[in-house]
Amino acid sequence: MLVQPLQPGNVGAVARAMANTGLRRLVLVDPPSFDMERARWMASGGKRILDEARFVATVEEAVEGCTWAVGTTARKRRWEWAPMDPPSLATQAFEREGPVAVLFGREDHGLDNDSLSWCQAALRIPTSGEPSLNLAQAVLLTCSALFTEARSRGFVGRDDIVRQGKRSGGGPVSERPRPPSELGSLQMQRRTVDMAVELLQDTPYMLGRNPEQVTVTLGQFLGRAQPTKVELEILLGMIKKTRWKLDHPDDG
Numbered sequence: 001m002l003v004q005p006l007q008p009g010n011v012g013a014v015a016r017a018m019a020n021t022g023l024r025r026l027v028l029v030d031p032p033s034f035d036m037e038r039a040r041w042m043a044s045g046g047k048r049i050l051d052e053a054r055f056v057a058t059v060e061e062a063v064e065g066c067t068w069a070v071g072t073t074a075r076k077r078r079w080e081w082a083p084m085d086p087p088s089l090a091t092q093a094f095e096r097e098g099p100v101a102v103l104f105g106r107e108d109h110g111l112d113n114d115s116l117s118w119c120q121a122a123l124r125i126p127t128s129g130e131p132s133l134n135l136a137q138a139v140l141l142t143c144s145a146l147f148t149e150a151r152s153r154g155f156v157g158r159d160d161i162v163r164q165g166k167r168s169g170g171g172p173v174s175e176r177p178r179p180p181s182e183l184g185s186l187q188m189q190r191r192t193v194d195m196a197v198e199l200l201q202d203t204p205y206m207l208g209r210n211p212e213q214v215t216v217t218l219g220q221f222l223g224r225a226q227p228t229k230v231e232l233e234i235l236l237g238m239i240k241k242t243r244w245k246l247d248h249p250d251d252g
Helices: 008-020 036-051 086-095 135-152 186-200 211-225 229-247
Strands: 027-029 054-056 068-072 100-103 121-123
Touching: 008 036, 008 135, 086 121, 086 135, 186 211, 186 229
Parallel strands: 027 054, 068 100, 068 121
Antiparallel strands: none
8 A cells, every 4th residue: 555655657667566476456545646547657567556546535445444554664663563674564464353454645744643543563674774664675675575475375376366355465375264253443443543542531541641652552462362353342342341430420
């Protein structure tokens, strides 16, 4: 997923990198002044990916239906993230059930904090010296790691590696049994975190704590836990009941 990509040529190069590594699902979030023809000049074998790309207005729309999202970053963030490298990302992507999204930020300053808040993990590509990579280069290195992981699991040909509709953001997917319970979506996880933080604001727990830090920590925790939809519904029920009791302390 490319968040506000500035250069159509970079988008085309990303499509080409995806085609070279067997990936197909490209999502563009609010690209300013996007020129499809300029993108196609750089796409080469990835023109079909451009033609089938999904355009959305917000990151929330982009990650709809996903159960895990990873945001790329080349700089230190205010709150602690334990960034992974591309091979680690690829391994974890295959070990998770449900659609996975990988978010890349705009060329000039990367992902903003609001976009990153939808992610449960951070990806940082190791470099020697200059930490910043061209957008298409970063996507290629990430896609290559996913492709290598796919091949190590026995997926060699395009038809074997690509499973349309299984992974948002274009990850190759292994054929695994469906999970016994539906995993909770990122939207549901985010709603749970937001309601929990709002509830905690009325308790001593938040004294001296920054709400943004608590939000990031809870989001990372739910991302690792991979809660099901039913489990999140239970958590939301607990939070709502606790909220009601705090608002009505004298009611039984």
